[in-house]
Amino acid sequence: MIGLLFFALAVLASPLKSKMRLEAENAVLRHQLIVLRRRLPGRVQFANSDRWFFVQLYRWFPSILQVLTIIRPETVICWHRSGFRYYWRWKSRSLGGRPQIAVGLRALIRQISVENPLWGAPRIHGELLKLGFEVAQSSVAKYMVKRRGPPNQGWRIFLRNHAPEIAAMDLVVVPTVGFDLLYAVVVVRLDRRDLVWINVTRNPTAEWVARQVTEAFPWDEAPGYMIRDRDCIYGTIVTRRLRAMGIRDKPTAPASPWQNGFAERLIGSIRRECLDHVVVFGEAHLRRILRSYSRYYNDIRTHRSLDQDAPVSRPVQRTGSIKSFPILGGLHHHYARA
Structure with missing residues (x-):
C-alpha cells in the first residue's frame, strides 16, 4: 500500500520534472539492473566504468541520488571525491624541470647544517661549490634542517671551544710493597686528554706541587684555567x-669529585690499566712505571672521545707486515706495520 502511494506521488510529480532529468534517472535505474544481472558471487561488484557512469551523472544531475537503491548516496559522493583527487594529482604531475639532487648530497646538506648551526643557506651553498657540487641555493635551503629557535651552540660545542684553555690536576695515592704510601701528581689537558705531566714523591708539599706545575707548562704554553680539588696540599x-703563570685557579666544590671528571677518569684508567696489576717497590720504580704508561697513554692508546685516536694523533698505517711490541712488560701491546 505504501509502495503504491509513493508510485502515485511520483507519477503526479513527473510532469514537473524536466525531460533530461527523467532520462538521467531512467539511465541510472537501467544501469543498476545491469549491475544486478551480472550475478557475481558475494557482494555487488562495481567496475571503474560503473563508478565513472554514476559519478558523471551525479555531476550533471545531483537528483539521481534519490533513485539509487543498490548503493548508498555517500558512496557515490566518495567516488566523486576520489576522482577529484586523482584528477588533480594527474594535473599536478611533474612535467620535467629541475632534476632532483642525489640522496647522498641531501644527507651532506643536513650534516653540514647540523654541525654548523650558525651557517645559513648561502654559506652552505658556497661550501658545497668548493666541494665540487653544482646545486642551487634554493635546493640547499630546502634540505637544511629546520630549527624553531635562533641558531645557537650546544653544551658539547661550548665545552669543546673552551677545552684547549683548561687543564686539571689531582694526586694519586699508591701503596708500596712495604705498605708505605707514595704520591703521584697528574696533570691533564682537557682538549686532547693528553697527560702532560706525572711525577712521584714520598712527602708532597705545596712547594713540590708548585714546582710540578711549573715543569708541566712552559711559560708560553700555560692554560687559562686549572681545575683542582680542595686538598690542603x-x-x-x-x-x-698559578697566578704568576697567568692561570686562573678553579677549585671544585667540597666533596664534589665529579666536577674534576677528566682528572678522575684519567686516574681511574691508570689504576685499572697499570697500578692494579703491578707491585710497587719504591719511588723510582713507580716513577718509571708511570712514565712508561704516560708514553703509552699519549702516543698509542686510543680514546673513544677522540674518535678512536690517541692524544698525540697516530697516523693510519695501511702497508707492511703487522708486528707486536710489548709495553709495561707485556701488560699492553702496541701494533704497528713495519
Whole structure:
C-alpha cells in the first residue's frame, strides 16, 4: 500500500520534472539492473566504468541520488571525491624541470647544517661549490634542517671551544710493597686528554706541587684555567704560582669529585690499566712505571672521545707486515706495520 502511494506521488510529480532529468534517472535505474544481472558471487561488484557512469551523472544531475537503491548516496559522493583527487594529482604531475639532487648530497646538506648551526643557506651553498657540487641555493635551503629557535651552540660545542684553555690536576695515592704510601701528581689537558705531566714523591708539599706545575707548562704554553680539588696540599704557594703563570685557579666544590671528571677518569684508567696489576717497590720504580704508561697513554692508546685516536694523533698505517711490541712488560701491546 505504501509502495503504491509513493508510485502515485511520483507519477503526479513527473510532469514537473524536466525531460533530461527523467532520462538521467531512467539511465541510472537501467544501469543498476545491469549491475544486478551480472550475478557475481558475494557482494555487488562495481567496475571503474560503473563508478565513472554514476559519478558523471551525479555531476550533471545531483537528483539521481534519490533513485539509487543498490548503493548508498555517500558512496557515490566518495567516488566523486576520489576522482577529484586523482584528477588533480594527474594535473599536478611533474612535467620535467629541475632534476632532483642525489640522496647522498641531501644527507651532506643536513650534516653540514647540523654541525654548523650558525651557517645559513648561502654559506652552505658556497661550501658545497668548493666541494665540487653544482646545486642551487634554493635546493640547499630546502634540505637544511629546520630549527624553531635562533641558531645557537650546544653544551658539547661550548665545552669543546673552551677545552684547549683548561687543564686539571689531582694526586694519586699508591701503596708500596712495604705498605708505605707514595704520591703521584697528574696533570691533564682537557682538549686532547693528553697527560702532560706525572711525577712521584714520598712527602708532597705545596712547594713540590708548585714546582710540578711549573715543569708541566712552559711559560708560553700555560692554560687559562686549572681545575683542582680542595686538598690542603694546594696551599698559598700553589695559588700564587698559578697566578704568576697567568692561570686562573678553579677549585671544585667540597666533596664534589665529579666536577674534576677528566682528572678522575684519567686516574681511574691508570689504576685499572697499570697500578692494579703491578707491585710497587719504591719511588723510582713507580716513577718509571708511570712514565712508561704516560708514553703509552699519549702516543698509542686510543680514546673513544677522540674518535678512536690517541692524544698525540697516530697516523693510519695501511702497508707492511703487522708486528707486536710489548709495553709495561707485556701488560699492553702496541701494533704497528713495519
